Amino acid sequence: MNAAVQPRSFGDWLASARQAAQQPPAQPRQALVVAGQVVGSVAEGFLNQIGRQRLMDKRYKLSIDEHFGAAAWRLDVPPEASVDAPTDALNALAAALRDEGLCGPWRDEQLAVCNPAGEVVGTVERGAVRVLGIATRAVHLVGLAPDGRMWVQKRSMAKPNNPGLWDTLMGGMVSAADSLPQALARETWEEAGLRVETLVGLQHGGHVDFSRPSREGGGAGYMRERIDWFRAQVPEGVEPANQDGEVDHFELLQPEGVRLRVAQGLFTLEAGLVIAGFLGM
Structure with missing residues (x-):
């Protein structure tokens, strides 16, 4: 008779998750140079x-050229163009990729x-950042109840x-229009219906870095992202309420329950690593 299969431990999950978060590209990549500056890779x-x-x-001219001795793609703008020309050129490139079905979901x-x-x-349009290898920033919030349980969505x-x-209670991208504190406030309201000024003991907890292949663009994408995470207590009697339709529901879990679900692969990789940081692991 076979012995019962033991559930995966959080430590085992964490070791594999950290490895998964730092992976080389699935295929060779070439630098993307816009207006003379390296901004990503393809x-x-x-x-x-x-x-x-x-x-x-x-x-706007898109061409293959050489940059510091290696092949690179150049997206050039006319010398007399306005300061907004790199943005316009990048979004024209993003639209061309979208029309060929070569980028992520258009946002x-x-x-x-x-x-x-x-x-x-x-x-640039968010849907194009992975296929263009452009570095992004995101923000997460670990929300706790006064009794130490964790709010999760x-x-x-x-x-x-x-x-x-x-x-986690909240996780979202830092848009071009936002500073990090602004993104934290906006996403906390949109996802959880909470105002950051009402949270208790809000503080920056740390960050998690990702460099890994992405499925976008038919597997040609590459994710480069820094996630800054914060922690705070949600006041007694206050419950999160989603505002943007992107959350099914919220639950309050004991830390051990969260660890178990993370180890079972029920959390996103990003949230799991943020939670590991919060737990001091």
């Missing part, structure tokens, strides 16, 4: 799948596009990514 040959004439019609949301020094070069089945999985 899978080798990926941009050959789109028509470049539509970019030329807007006076009508702009994310900042930065050079290696962290300086903003422009912005079950993601809506309509979510384009990780539908139906469990998540």
Whole structure:
């Protein structure tokens, strides 16, 4: 008679999750240079799948060239163009990718596009950031009840990514229009119906970095993201209430219950690693 299969431990999950969060690209990538500055990367040959004439019609040139001795894609704008030209060029490229079915879900949301020094070069549609290897930022909130239980959310089945999985009280992207505190406040209201000024002991807890292949663009994407997470207590008698339709429901769980569900793979990878950081692991 076979022995009962032992449930996976949180420690085992954590070791594999950390490895999964830091993975090399699935295929060789080439730098993406916009207005003379490196802002991301694309899978080798990926941009050959789109028509470049539509970019030329807007006076933007997309070409394969050399950058510090290696092949790179250049998206150039005319020297006399306005300061908004890199944004317009990036979004023209994103639209071309969308029309060929080569990017992620279109969100009508702009994310900042930065050079290696962290300086903003422009912005681009969120649906294109993974296939263009553009670094993004996100924010999570670990929400606690006064008795130490943790508020968690079950993601809506309509979510384009990780539908139906469990998540922290709040998790969302930092848009181009937001600072980190602004993103925290906006997402906390939209996802949980809570005002950050009403939370008790709000503080920054740490961050988690991701570099891993993405399924977007037919598997040609690459995720580069920093998640800053915060912790706070939700006051007694206050319950989160979703405002944007992206949460199925909320639950209050003991920390051990959260650990068990994380180890079972019921939480998103991002939320699981944030929770591990909160638990000091």
